[in-house]
Amino acid sequence: MNDTIIEVRGLTKTFKKIKKKEGFLSSIRSLVSREVEHVNSVSDVNLSIRKGEIRGLIGPNGAGKSTTIKMMSGILHPSEGTVNVLGFTPWLERERFVRHLGVLFGQKSQLWWDLPPIDTFALNKEMYRIPDEKYKERMAYFKELLQIGHVVNQPVRTLSLGERMKCELVCALLHEPALIFLDEPTIGLDIVSKETIRRFIKQMNKEQGTTFLVTTHDLADLENLCDNVTIINKGKVVFDDSMETLSTYFANSKIIEVKFNKPLDPSKLEGYNVIAWGQQSAQIEIDLTKNDIKRSVYEILDRFQVADINITNIPIEQVIKHIYSA
Numbered sequence: 001m002n003d004t005i006i007e008v009r010g011l012t013k014t015f016k017k018i019k020k021k022e023g024f025l026s027s028i029r030s031l032v033s034r035e036v037e038h039v040n041s042v043s044d045v046n047l048s049i050r051k052g053e054i055r056g057l058i059g060p061n062g063a064g065k066s067t068t069i070k071m072m073s074g075i076l077h078p079s080e081g082t083v084n085v086l087g088f089t090p091w092l093e094r095e096r097f098v099r100h101l102g103v104l105f106g107q108k109s110q111l112w113w114d115l116p117p118i119d120t121f122a123l124n125k126e127m128y129r130i131p132d133e134k135y136k137e138r139m140a141y142f143k144e145l146l147q148i149g150h151v152v153n154q155p156v157r158t159l160s161l162g163e164r165m166k167c168e169l170v171c172a173l174l175h176e177p178a179l180i181f182l183d184e185p186t187i188g189l190d191i192v193s194k195e196t197i198r199r200f201i202k203q204m205n206k207e208q209g210t211t212f213l214v215t216t217h218d219l220a221d222l223e224n225l226c227d228n229v230t231i232i233n234k235g236k237v238v239f240d241d242s243m244e245t246l247s248t249y250f251a252n253s254k255i256i257e258v259k260f261n262k263p264l265d266p267s268k269l270e271g272y273n274v275i276a277w278g279q280q281s282a283q284i285e286i287d288l289t290k291n292d293i294k295r296s297v298y299e300i301l302d303r304f305q306v307a308d309i310n311i312t313n314i315p316i317e318q319v320i321k322h323i324y325s326a
């Protein structure tokens with residue numbers, strides 16, 4: 001059975017940009033004749049997402065994530081390429097397509113600012129023609145899971161960011177879409193609210209089989225939520241695999257984390273590849289193509305007064321930094 005929910009092939013978006021030259025005279029000249037250049041924001045992107053996945057989409061600022069999502073949700077037309085989402089070509093069949101799609105753009109609100117969230121939910125109920133019983137059932141479920149019973153009757157402008165974000169999620173999910181695009185769903189939230197939202201996403205995914213595409217700059221979102229991750233850089237896909245593969249990206253390196261019994265003179269660690277250093281601790285990267293990990297550990301235990309020692313993979317943050325700067 002083909003359970004692909006998103007299939008993107010050769011997706012490219014070119015924007016026209018006015019070439020800006022420096023200097024006063026050039027600015028005056030540009031009022032009369034403008035030189036235009038074409039810039040590829042997204043370039044030959046291929047992407048397949050299966051039903052029931054929680055997929056992370058990450059990349060540095062300006063990488064092309066939002067442009068890709070805008071084309072997949074039908075807001076933008078691509079310059080080249082094909083997009084099939086839930087069997088639809090999003091920009092051609094937008095009205096029918098959006099009935100099956102939920103979106104949350106963390107920086108933009110779907111809620112009416114001066115009204116309580118419950119009024120926006122009621123409006124969505126009418127827009128999506130959700131039957132009364134179903135609406136009551138869904139609202140009870142969301143109130144319980146997101147603990148928002150006490151805020152849905154307050155004007156949105158009086159809600160905290162965390163409370164508002166939870167209500168935004170309800171807006172995105174009320175009509176039971178099969179697929180949700182979440183753009184920075186936990187941005188600016190405290191750790192407890194972040195966890196509530198992640199738990200909620202995982203529960204919706206598990207219980208209802210909802211597919212999520214999550215754009216984030218928060219690596220904890222990636223690590224706690226996503227099965228697979230697509231990394232975009234300069235408009236191109238530069239990594240597309242499981243989180244497990246990403247975490248073992250540097251399979252030939254390990255980190256030895258050491259805590260010393262007393263403060264250590266850093267010069268004593270000369271000859272080691274020290275990647276992080278504290279007064280009484282160090283992280284040492286070991287290249288497994290040149291060193292044996294067991295021998296390295298014994299050597300460290302032998303040379304220093306060690307309180308604790310731990311072997312880990314290269315932290316995911318460092319892997320991603322490496323991929324971004326490649």
Ligand SMILES: Nc1ncnc2c1ncn2[C@@H]1O[C@H](COP(=O)(O)OP(=O)(O)OP(=O)(O)O)[C@@H](O)[C@H]1O
Pocket residue numbers: 015016017041059060061062063064065066067068
């Ligand atoms: N309407 C537009 N006209 C011209 N250039 C655009 C337009 N929209 C986006 N771009 C450019 O396309 C590139 C990709 O932008 P995009 O918003 O997709 O990046 P992003 O990965 O979502 O970044 P961020 O993480 O900062 O939100 C940027 O260089 C941006 O300036």
